[in-house]
Amino acid sequence: MQYTIQEIEAILGLPLSKRKADKITILLTDSRKLTLPAETLFFALETKNNDAHLFIGELYEKGVRNFVVSKVLPEWGNFDDANFLKVKNSLSALQKMAAYHRKQFDIPVIGITGSNGKTIVKEWLYQLLEGNYNIVRSPRSYNSQVGVPLSVWQLDGETELGIFEAGISMPDEMEKLEPIIRPTIGVLTKIGEAHQENFASLQQKIMEKLALFVNCDVFIFDEDNHLVSECVDQMVLSQKTFTWSRKNRDAHLYISAVKREGEKTVIDYSLLDFNDSFTIPFTDEASIENAISCLAVALYLHILPANISLRMAMLEPVAMRLDVRKGKESCIIINDTYNSDINSIKIALDFQQQRKVDRHLKKTLILSDILQAGIPPKLLYKKVAEMVEQSGVERIIGIGRDIPVYQDLFSMPEKSFYQTTDQFISSGEWKQFDHELILLKGARRFHFEQIGALIEERIHETMLEVDLDAVVHNFNFYKSRLQSNVKLVCMVKANGYGAGAVEIAKTLQYHRCDYLAVAVAEEGIQLRKEGISLPLIVLNPEVNGFEELFTADLEPEVYNFRILEAFIKESERRGITDYPIHLKIDTGMHRLGFLPEQIPEMITMLKKQKGLKVRSVFSHLSASESWHFDDFTHRQMEIFRKGADEIGKAFNYPVYKHILNSAGMERFQDTKWDMARLGIGLYGISASGLPGLKNVCTLKTTILQIKNVLSNETIGYGRKEKLDRDARIATIRFGYADGLDRQFGNRKGKVLINGQYAPIVGNVCMDLCMVDVTDIEAREGDTVILFGENLSVIELADSIGTIPYEILTSISQRVKRVYIKE
Numbered sequence: 092m093q094y095t096i097q098e099i100e101a102i103l104g105l106p107l108s109k110r111k112a113d114k115i116t117i118l119l120t121d122s123r124k125l126t127l128p129a130e131t132l133f134f135a136l137e138t139k140n141n142d143a144h145l146f147i148g149e150l151y152e153k154g155v156r157n158f159v160v161s162k163v164l165p166e167w168g169n170f171d172d173a174n175f176l177k178v179k180n181s182l183s184a185l186q187k188m189a190a191y192h193r194k195q196f197d198i199p200v201i202g203i204t205g206s207n208g209k210t211i212v213k214e215w216l217y218q219l220l221e222g223n224y225n226i227v228r229s230p231r232s233y234n235s236q237v238g239v240p241l242s243v244w245q246l247d248g249e250t251e252l253g254i255f256e257a258g259i260s261m262p263d264e265m266e267k268l269e270p271i272i273r274p275t276i277g278v279l280t281k282i283g284e285a286h287q288e289n290f291a292s293l294q295q296k297i298m299e300k301l302a303l304f305v306n307c308d309v310f311i312f313d314e315d316n317h318l319v320s321e322c323v324d325q326m327v328l329s330q331k332t333f334t335w336s337r338k339n340r341d342a343h344l345y346i347s348a349v350k351r352e353g354e355k356t357v358i359d360y361s362l363l364d365f366n367d368s369f370t371i372p373f374t375d376e377a378s379i380e381n382a383i384s385c386l387a388v389a390l391y392l393h394i395l396p397a398n399i400s401l402r403m404a405m406l407e408p409v410a411m412r413l414d415v416r417k418g419k420e421s422c423i424i425i426n427d428t429y430n431s432d433i434n435s436i437k438i439a440l441d442f443q444q445q446r447k448v449d450r451h452l453k454k455t456l457i458l459s460d461i462l463q464a465g466i467p468p469k470l471l472y473k474k475v476a477e478m479v480e481q482s483g484v485e486r487i488i489g490i491g492r493d494i495p496v497y498q499d500l501f502s503m504p505e506k507s508f509y510q511t512t513d514q515f516i517s518s519g520e521w522k523q524f525d526h527e528l529i530l531l532k533g534a535r536r537f538h539f540e541q542i543g544a545l546i547e548e549r550i551h552e553t554m555l556e557v558d559l560d561a562v563v564h565n566f567n568f569y570k571s572r573l574q575s576n577v578k579l580v581c582m583v584k585a586n587g588y589g590a591g592a593v594e595i596a597k598t599l600q601y602h603r604c605d606y607l608a609v610a611v612a613e614e615g616i617q618l619r620k621e622g623i624s625l626p627l628i629v630l631n632p633e634v635n636g637f638e639e640l641f642t643a644d645l646e647p648e649v650y651n652f653r654i655l656e657a658f659i660k661e662s663e664r665r666g667i668t669d670y671p672i673h674l675k676i677d678t679g680m681h682r683l684g685f686l687p688e689q690i691p692e693m694i695t696m697l698k699k700q701k702g703l704k705v706r707s708v709f710s711h712l713s714a715s716e717s718w719h720f721d722d723f724t725h726r727q728m729e730i731f732r733k734g735a736d737e738i739g740k741a742f743n744y745p746v747y748k749h750i751l752n753s754a755g756m757e758r759f760q761d762t763k764w765d766m767a768r769l770g771i772g773l774y775g776i777s778a779s780g781l782p783g784l785k786n787v788c789t790l791k792t793t794i795l796q797i798k799n800v801l802s803n804e805t806i807g808y809g810r811k812e813k814l815d816r817d818a819r820i821a822t823i824r825f826g827y828a829d830g831l832d833r834q835f836g837n838r839k840g841k842v843l844i845n846g847q848y849a850p851i852v853g854n855v856c857m858d859l860c861m862v863d864v865t866d867i868e869a870r871e872g873d874t875v876i877l878f879g880e881n882l883s884v885i886e887l888a889d890s891i892g893t894i895p896y897e898i899l900t901s902i903s904q905r906v907k908r909v910y911i912k913e
């Protein structure tokens with residue numbers, strides 16, 4: 092769909108300009124996702140942490156000419172050929188546009204909300220209804236105040252059914268989403284405690300969610316949830332309700348039986364006098380509920396029960412995330428076999444672009460046929476080819492029946508096409524992959540996971556899973572605690588606290604972090620090789636290390652006269668001027684740093700030379716996490732403030748001052764500094780116990796063997812543990828060489844298996860250890876969690892008298908890091 096700028100001005104109630112009638116097809120809110128500048132309308136959104144008005148200059152450079160703004164900055168004065176649509180609030184304007192767009196379509200639209208299962212119900216409905224309708228749906232979980240308008244914007248003349256999800260975390264948000272989605276069919280999924288903190292009560296949250304359904308023709312929900320039923324009564328929703336129940340025969344849809352049979356579940360139902368049953372390939376409670384919600388929608392839409400049964404049996408799990416894995420021959424593989432419609436291709440290509448910071452990696456796309464009804468294939472593949480071309484893919488491998496037919500549309504330097512995944516595999520072409528960033532993007536039926544298995548580095552079942560979305564969440568969490576002009580230095584020393592410095596740094600670079608810091612020069616050099624261009628501080632440089640620092644553009648911490656003199660001499664010898672350094676003051680930690688009384692002499696030395704320039708001055712707090720030492724901490728800050736002011740005054744350029752680490756930011760929010768250094772908090776651990784962070788690292792392995800051992804037998808080396816009952820003992824693949832402290836042996840530590848705790852028994856071995864699974868459900872091959880969401884590193888560290896930092900950084904390099912991202 093396209094609108095002219097004048098039409099958009101009219102929709103937004105702005106005076107009509109006489110400017111060029113640009114045709115707009117793309118609404119953009121994230122400047123990094125720019126594709127077709129000429130057709131883009133950029134909405135400069137302002138959030139607590141970001142002001143997108145700052146990116147308008149950059150977008151203008153790239154050819155964007157149409158902007159919705161809430162203020163006009165003087166530096167745009169010479170952008171004469173650009174259109175600035177000035178509104179009060181850019182987000183409201185975006186929502187208004189989308190609501191207007193929605194009104195143009197008189198088609199059924201399914202609106203889904205609830206606490207859990209929204210995305211799954213949306214995807215399953217898509218799988219169930221795809222055969223009957225040409226569907227537009229929210230990409231992944233685009234369900235926010237920004238995501239919903241962008242989802243609805245995709246509706247076009249071909250669309251026969253829309254499926255959109257809405258998520259809220261604050262009161263009054265649903266009211267804004269309702270006119271944008273304007274569902275005709277409402278579906279409420281399971282209600283739980285998620286995002287409860289901003290609502291007075293569960294009831295208030297439910298009522299708020301129900302606001303999505305005020306204009307629906309029908310509203311579908313589980314009447315067994317009494318609180319929901321009560322709220323529905325209170326709201327006097329005007330439309331028909333369509334209820335389902337597993338208890339009440341009088342519900343519109345009665346679920347008479349749910350029988351688990353091996354890996355499947357058979358569900359019997361009756362609707363009026365009609366009885367039928369269907370099978371789903373899942374057995375968990377959540378899947379059963381989600382399938383019943385989908386059944387209700389399908390029945391309401393008069394899909395034939397026989398077809399419903401057929402499609403239910405083939406429901407596929409919804410992988411909610413793209414994952415990034417290490418491939419063979421220095422390749423990186425982005426797996427996305429979640430779906431293959433045209434929107435999801437765009438998202439995956441964006442993600443690939445975002446990961447391509449290393450210039451030496453070739454961009455390769457392995458793409459299957461796109462299963463999208465409604466668009467004639469020629470047009471479809473033309474669109475796809477354009478998208479692929481814009482995103483700079485250098486090599487394409489197309490697999491399927493259709494895509495080879497349209498191969499001429501693809502103009503990449505390297506291309507090849509195959510009819511089937513098997514043909515591609517037997518061609519052996521994959522053996523030549525070398526230094527490539529490979530996006531595996533295919534519909535499920537093409538089974539691209541078989542390709543993944545061939546080109547991934549040997550899959551160990553032991554891995555440290557790192558949630559990059561949680562890293563971003565934590566980064567923004569701290570940023571929002573600081574005043575907006577305070578810069579954040581993110582610590583990626585010690586391989587990013589064990590999580591993997593490279594991927595963490597790439598993520599932070601993309602999210603516009605200001606500075607990174609590492610401990611030693613080699614860490615910085617590695618990041619530079621991987622394409623990290625952010626300013627980088629090296630905390631512990633060596634006296635003769637200037638060469639390396641200088642070559643890789645790394646900024647040293649300078650902590651004593653010896654290193655200061657050496658660097659001054661080296662810089663002058665090379666004719667370098669103004670090389671940035673960071674001065675460290677020792678205010679009580681007594682580790683590295685100049686003592687306060689050395690400051691005058693240090694200033695004198697610095698003023699006499701031109702090679703180095705002081706970028707910042709900083710100090711480190713010894714006990715910021717503990718209120719016991721608050722007097723001491725305040726004294727440290729006092730001493731620092733004095734020294735830093737002395738240094739600041741000595742130079743006629745700005746010198747940043749910083750002292751807070753993660754715990755410092757948590758506890759001394761009101762002290763004023765120019766920068767702050769974020770370490771452990773980025774990785775999801777609050778030293779002071781502050782709530783609100785997300786878990787980043789999950790350490791996983793598997794059970795290799797389970798055996799029954801009789802009472803009085805002993806387990807493991809040294810016969811340390813003697814059983815006092817008959818027990819089931821599982822051997823898991825993780826030992827002290829992987830980073831499991833031996834102190835966890837003999838029931839000091841525990842692991843999590845299928846949501847239940849199992850103590851570690853006997854001494855920890857080098858590559859293995861044993862756990863007691865007598866009282867829990869566990870099978871060989873099951874996943875074992877050594878730490879993560881429900882087994883916190885903090886608790887583990889406490890139990891053996893250490894700190895989370897040590898546990899995280901002790902995970903051996905042989906444990907594969909896997910990065911996940913929604």
Ligand SMILES: *Cc1c(COP(=O)(O)O)cnc(C)c1O
Pocket residue numbers: 582630711751752753754768769770771772
């Ligand atoms: C590691 C380190 C930090 C980060 O500390 P956290 O407690 O992890 O936030 C800050 N500053 C310096 C100098 C460090 O060495």
